[in-house]
Amino acid sequence: MNRRATQESPAARVALVTLTILLLLILLLLPLVVVFSEALMRGFGAMVDSLAETDSIAAIRLTMIVAAVTVPLNAVCGVAAAWCIGRFRFPGRGLLVTLIELPFSVSPVISGLVWVLLFGANGWLGPILNRAGMHIIFAVPGLILATTFVTFPFVARTLIPLMEHQGAAEEEAALTLGASGWQTFWRVTLPNIRWGLLYGVLLCNARAMGEFGAVAVVSGHIRGQTMTMPLQVEALFNDYDWVGAFTIAGLLSLLALATLAVKASLEWRIGQRSEALL
């Protein structure tokens, strides 16, 4: 056998490539086509009309509010956590990493249920808060909490390997030259991690807007009040309003496509940068 181990026969190569493309078409492209064709089933006008429904507008607005609170919060916490883990060695560091990754391994339904157990009328903190007239679950704060929990790891998880790889040399140099802590952060650390941070924020945002399971548990399904876009899709589908359901689903798909495009361009940039570093 003088063929190298990595070299497949041309037939096998063609077969594998065809299979991959076929799978991509069936698994990715076909559902997208279905979403948009169902949204346009009754024409463009019907699709636009369904977007003008007050409950759908409320769902879109609520989704944006939740993302607007969740994403910056997780970006700040993620940078802090990644800095702490990427720059320092301390006892319990491994445990901290595991804790940060916990939301990845927990079922979204459980991620919602913990807030019900904490803030529900019969939960640990619920009775005290309710007496003060504050409602966390079945209200916007609950949706934000559940989404924050589910999307917490994205920024930290992207930045930890990056910061570990970069090392602290540049920051140490800055400090030696008399820069203050904040100066070092704004002029050295942040510029170094900016593309990785953007990448993490992007993933975090996509998940925050698309999350279903965790928010379904804490939502209470109040029309026009506590329905995010994914919940609204389900509600409209069950109302037999397919145009409405698939229009919102189409919006979410567009968001996913935009995320994908920005992600690809970021990956290309990060790739170029690391090549330049080498």
Place this chain on the structure above:
Amino acid sequence: MPYLALSRRSLLAAAAVGPMASAAFAADAALLNVSYDPTRELYRDINRAFISEWKKKTGDRITINQSHAGSGAQARAVLDGLQADVVTLALAADIDALARRGLLAADWQARLPDNSSPTTSTIVLLVRKGNPKGIHDWPDLVRQDVAIVTPNPKTSGGARWNFLAALAWAQAQPNAKNESTEEFMHLLFRRVPVLDTGARGATNSFAQRGLGDVLIAWENEAWLARKEFGADEFSIVYPSISILAEPPVAMVDSVVDRKGTRAVAEAYLQFLYTREAQEIAAKNYYRPRDPTVAAQYAERYPAMRLVTIQDFGGWNTAQAAYFADGGMFDRIFTPGR
């Protein structure tokens, strides 16, 4: 708007929901009606009528917010703090559960006429065009070639009525014994490939996704499916025996007292008994209580042999015997077969 109390305290959220907050304060009052799954269309129409009626009577604008899911799941959410002014659920047991925790008066069901159920319904069988499997009554469902769609009795109220309707047939058979009825239910649920959490989910599984040969459903849900998917797509089979389903309504005392919405919540529930609301209910395929309206729609709602929940000893007994942990449903249903 349940979250306003907090958002006013938290700067960030307040800035974000600012435009919504001002809109909410402009409205005079808001009721939250927490309801079961198939009433989406019914309450959309009822709410519209009540809002204009209330405006005419008092001059006040009112908003009515709706929440829909499986009846059991909704009761659970209200227990966990969902701020429902009124609950309009599939069966009395789910509201009893709220009363036991002190959310509303124990005698809630006596506060309104007709067991607090302004409409009734029953359980029917929905089959595909031309009834290809020849399904005419309950015993046809346990045949080897039949697949049944019905939701999960643990989360859905309709599913519990479905269960009891089938059980009523088994118990009405000559020489029926506890073992024979339980065996019939066991055979029936062997023919159920998947349990949805709510009635509407089950209807969608059957009508939209094409699952199963027969849907055990609320009469109103079966009629609505024919309206939505085309009358020639499905036919309704009225079994030889079924159950009188009484979906009750109630005001949640603890919530209306805190929010100061008792008067409007009371008026809303009483409105359900008016001629106008009964007419709306009948149009949405619910059986009206009002005799005049009932006579008008008599053709649509054939007389049937109906047992009632009292034949099962009332909801307290039925819930414990059939649906609680270790009850008959747990004994007969093993998923994945």
